[in-house]
């Protein structure tokens with residue numbers, strides 16, 4: 001039987017990773033310049049509110065609710081004209097907005113929790129965590145692109161927050177998504193893991209770096225691995241991707257076939273870099289490594305790259 005282009009596992013590897021569960025209907029073809037106004041006029045519209053790197057959450061029984069009705073946020077919602085339209089779910093439109101609320105004096109029953117904690121502690125279900133990622137990236141991009149990069153005039157948001165238009169020169173600016181390659185170099189029964197200088201004690205992970213303009217994903221994987229570890233890669237295979245809203249990256253996870261094994265780590269970027277055999281990786285995944293080595297949590301794409309390789313052996 002010939003190999004099919006779509007001869008893939010039933011569930012895409014990306015779908016197991018944090019921030020991948022966003023199921024909002026983005027309706028990207030329907031985003032007119034009045035998209036935010038129309039959405040806000042819908043009595044079923046709900047907002048996700050962002051303030052100083054935190055998401056505002058309502059305590060809701062045992063869990064957290066990230067949605068606020070438009071009427072609920074009178075007085076502290078911020079400039080509604082600056083809202084971005086994330087999409088529509090079975091209830092109605094969902095928007096995201098930079099709130100002006102003072103997070104040190106929140107009303108009872110509300111919390112402002114930093115994005116990484118919301119993600120790492122699994123405070124939202126997969127769909128809402130995915131929508132949060134979309135909201136963080138878009139609100140951040142709008143907040144940091146208020147002036148035209150061509151002529152310096154003040155820009156205005158359009159198309160539901162997916163575009164900024166310059167009244168001075170007519171330029172249109174679009175949201176950024178910055179691609180990052182994250183890769184697991186493998187050599188027979190071993191894989192290459194590194195320790196970044198900012199990692200918690202004992203943690204190792206896959207190497208990663210930004211893809212540069214004019215570069216293919218595969219070339220970026222080979223370049224970054226060589227620069228960081230001295231390991232040359234041959235074949236590169238895509239595995240999965242993960243939206244990473246800090247602030248607007250897309251992690252692209254790949255495997256790379258190592259052509260040499262003598263590591264020459266770039267110790268300005270890495271504190272350590274070494275080969276791990278499969279047995280050692282399983283011990284680290286299970287939290288039983290004798291030296292206390294551990295790997296990124298299940299929400300992280302690195303975890304899935306490493307686990308997928310280990311379990312394929």
Ligand SMILES: [Zn+2]
Pocket residue numbers: 148149150151152153166167168169170171
């Ligand atoms: Zn301009």
